[in-house]
Amino acid sequence: xxxxxxxxxxxxxxxxxxxxxxxxxxxxxxxxxxxxxxxxxxxxxxxxxxxxxxxxxxxxxxxxxxxxxxxxxxxxxxxxxxxxxxxxxxxxxxxxxxxxxxxxxxxxxxxxxxxxxxxxxxxxxxxxxxxxxxxxxxxxxxxxxxxxxxxxxxxxxxxxxxxxxxxxxxxxxxxxxxxxxxxxxxxxxxxxxxxxxxxxxxxxxxxxxxxxxxxxxxxxxxxxxxxxxxxxxxxxxxxxxxxxxxxxxxxxxxxxxxxxxxxxxxxxxxxxxxxxxxxxxxxxxxxxxxxxxxxxxxxxxxxxxxxxxxxxxxxxxxxxxxxxx
Amino acid sequence: xxxxxxxxxxxxxxxxxxxxxxxxxxxxxxxxxxxxxxxxxxxxxxxxxxxxxxxxxxxxxxxxxxxxxxxxxxxxxxxxxxxxxxxxxxxxxxxxxxxxxxxxxxxxxxxxxxxxxxxxxxxxxxxxxxxxxxxxxxxxxxxxxxxxxxxxxxxxxxxxxxxxxxxxxxxxxxxxxxxxxxxxxxxxxxxxxxxxxxxxxxxxxxxxxxxxxxxxxxxxxxxxxxxxxxxxxxxxxxxxxxxxxxxxxxxxxxxxxxxxxxxxxxxxxxxxxxxxxxxxxx
Numbered sequence: 001x002x003x004x005x006x007x008x009x010x011x012x013x014x015x016x017x018x019x020x021x022x023x024x025x026x027x028x029x030x031x032x033x034x035x036x037x038x039x040x041x042x043x044x045x046x047x048x049x050x051x052x053x054x055x056x057x058x059x060x061x062x063x064x065x066x067x068x069x070x071x072x073x074x075x076x077x078x079x080x081x082x083x084x085x086x087x088x089x090x091x092x093x094x095x096x097x098x099x100x101x102x103x104x105x106x107x108x109x110x111x112x113x114x115x116x117x118x119x120x121x122x123x124x125x126x127x128x129x130x131x132x133x134x135x136x137x138x139x140x141x142x143x144x145x146x147x148x149x150x151x152x153x154x155x156x157x158x159x160x161x162x163x164x165x166x167x168x169x170x171x172x173x174x175x176x177x178x179x180x181x182x183x184x185x186x187x188x189x190x191x192x193x194x195x196x197x198x199x200x201x202x203x204x205x206x207x208x209x210x211x212x213x214x215x216x217x218x219x220x221x222x223x224x225x226x227x228x229x230x231x232x233x234x235x236x237x238x239x240x241x242x243x244x245x246x247x248x249x250x251x252x253x254x255x256x257x258x259x260x261x262x263x264x265x266x267x268x269x270x271x272x273x274x275x276x277x278x279x280x281x282x283x284x285x286x287x288x289x290x291x292x293x294x295x296x297x298x299x300x301x302x303x304x305x306x307x308x309x310x311x312x313x314x315x316x317x318x319x320x321x322x323x324x325x
Numbered sequence: 326x327x328x329x330x331x332x333x334x335x336x337x338x339x340x341x342x343x344x345x346x347x348x349x350x351x352x353x354x355x356x357x358x359x360x361x362x363x364x365x366x367x368x369x370x371x372x373x374x375x376x377x378x379x380x381x382x383x384x385x386x387x388x389x390x391x392x393x394x395x396x397x398x399x400x401x402x403x404x405x406x407x408x409x410x411x412x413x414x415x416x417x418x419x420x421x422x423x424x425x426x427x428x429x430x431x432x433x434x435x436x437x438x439x440x441x442x443x444x445x446x447x448x449x450x451x452x453x454x455x456x457x458x459x460x461x462x463x464x465x466x467x468x469x470x471x472x473x474x475x476x477x478x479x480x481x482x483x484x485x486x487x488x489x490x491x492x493x494x495x496x497x498x499x500x501x502x503x504x505x506x507x508x509x510x511x512x513x514x515x516x517x518x519x520x521x522x523x524x525x526x527x528x529x530x531x532x533x534x535x536x537x538x539x540x541x542x543x544x545x546x547x548x549x550x551x552x553x554x555x556x557x558x559x560x561x562x563x564x565x566x567x568x569x570x571x572x573x574x575x576x577x578x579x580x581x582x583x584x585x586x587x588x589x590x591x592x593x594x595x596x597x598x599x600x601x602x603x604x605x606x607x
Contacts, residue, residue, distance in 0.1 A: 052509050073515030085506035089528045098524070102515035150514070 001064050003028050003154055003186040004049060009058035011044045011210075018044045020210035021058065026154075026188065026203065031180050033197035034190045036207035037233065042190045043158060045207070049188065050079045050156050063153060073102070078152035082159045084143040086131040092118060092142045093127040099150040117145040120179075137168045144176075148183070155180075157189040161196060173199055194234045198222065206230050227324050238291040239323070240265070246323045253319040254293035256281060256303055258312040263320065265291050265313040272307055281305065283313045351587075358580035367576060375581035385566075385582075389589075392562045395477075395552070396545040399484040403541050404534065406485065407492025411533075412526075414493075415500035428497070431490055443483050443554050450474040450482075475557030483555045488544055492537035499533030500526070535601035539594055546590050 004026040011019040019041040026032050034042040047053035049060055051072035060068045067075040078099070086095050093114045094101075100110035118124045121141035131139055140160065147155055160176070161169045177200055180187045191197055197204045198218045205215040206229075214226045225231040228239045231248040238249045258264075267285035279300035282292045291313050295303075305311055358375055361368040379385050410431065418424045434442060449455045450473040457469040472478050503526065511521045527534075549564030563586050570579035 050513065052513070072513045079510075079513045081506045081510055083504065083506055085504060085510035087507060087510075087525060098511070099514035101524075102511075102520060146510075146514070 005061040033201035078147040411497035491540035495536035496533040
């Protein structure tokens with residue numbers, strides 16, 4: 001059975017359609033990322049699943065049960081908010097215990113359980129601190145423990161990593177994935193970072209203008225994007241016109257090579273970026289088409305290309321992937 | 326070293342103003358409270374008779390009891406009204422424009438003086454006032470209601486009318502600072518309306534409630550005009566008692582009374598500040 005199922009779910013704000021009749025099935029105990037540019041409807045979708053936003057049309061099923069009209073707390077979901085939303089007047093322990101307090105769990109029991117969940121996120125030592133006395137990363141762990149304590153079947157995370165610095169973000173990412181695996185529940189994670197989605201998701205759901213444009217495992221999204229939008233948004237692709245349609249070619253499958261047969265693009269080097277193990281070379285044709293190649297640093301070192309040089313970008317025809325119009 | 330001098334100089338003007346207009350009058354007040362007096366003059370002296378009279382007289386105790394009663398009832402009513410008005414403005418009204426408009430509407434009564442706002446009640450509440458005539462006309466009553474004007478009811482009504490805004494403003498300010506996601510987080514954890522109120526909104530509004538309470542209590546404890554006017558001289562307050570002593574030229578007695586009142590009010594404020602930390606509001 002699926003943990004979450006969306007059936008023609010629609011959200012309208014006045015006349016504007018934010019989410020347009022989307023269908024989605026999220027398998028049991030999976031990590032799903034809702035991915036897309038801002039305003040694509042991903043946050044509205046998450047908030048509708050949480051029950052913090054009413055559904056204009058359609059149904060939301062959790063573990064086979066229609067929860068469309070249920071209040072947030074009786075759905076079996078828990079939400080972790082973007083700004084963490086910790087209660088500033090309560091200690092970390094009391095914050096974590098809040099959900100149990102609302103459910104009427106006796107004090108000793110709920111505080112013991114709160115300590116247990118604080119240990120789970122490695123914050124046991126700071127249980128008595130107020131949120132203002134914790135760092136951003138620590139606050140986030142408290143928020144995570146608070147969301148998990150009521151034993152939700154689905155945890156909803158609204159851009160959980162966007163406020164952290166890059167180093168902490170990578171660490172927290174590992175931890176989210178570890179927790180999801182250990183607890184065996186579903187995580188639905190809203191993000192605008194394709195890197196985050198690729199690293200975490202079992203199912204990446206790419207959204208645009210209130211619709212799902214592709215929902216598939218990240219590898220499939222990366223290797224076979226269904227549209228030019230997905231190919232561009234997920235990154236690492238050149239989208240090139242091919243008659244009526246367009247094709248996508250992965251930038252790491254392109255090379256600077258005038259000698260071999262096959263599809264090619266001739267122009268001048270417009271940008272060069274050294275990225276450590278790889279080098280990004282952007283070639284622009286006289287008619288303004290741009291494409292780039294991501295070269296291994298050794299391949300780049302053996303070439304003599306510099307900025308402004310004439311260059312030919314070549315790839316194998318087999319690496320072209322046809323896109324829907 | 327130079328920095329210290331500049332700091333002192335920058336703080337000096339306010340210190341000077343406070344010294345001249347607060348400290349000096351208070352010192353004079355305390356000094357005069359130990360003076361002796363007769364019908365015509367003040368006699369510089371150091372006697373405790375004024376204080377002995379204050380504490381020895383059953384009238385003082387009764388008046389204090391009455392003043393506390395006024396302050397307590399007014400506080401309770403303005404707190405209820407103020408809290409819910411602030412709640413409505415902060416959480417129910419949508420849109421900054423409408424919120425500002427409604428907030429300004431609340432302040433309109435403050436464009437006229439206290440005295441006028443009080444007197445405006447007289448033709449409304451009087452024996453032949455609008456309310457009595459309307460009730461008589463509607464057949465709800467057959468005798469004019471006597472308790473409406475020149476009564477404790479009228480005094481409390483006027484206090485509430487005058488001072489509710491002092492409760493609304495600070496509570497509204499604290500409420501506007503509450504992150505809306507906190508309320509969603511509480512709902513997400515299973516809190517209903519009343520538990521969101523009890524566990525999230527009220528704890529976070531405490532500084533505003535404390536500031537509003539200080540305003541209302543200090544204003545009511547020191548009042549004498551409202552009590553005289555609205556009770557028609559049938560009720561007393563400590564302020565009114567002091568005012569009467571001044572009109573009888575019993576300055577040392579009035580001063581002793583004022584010193585005691587000041588101490589009592591300061592103790593009440595201290596108690597509020599001890600219970601609630603308002604520093605994060607300042």
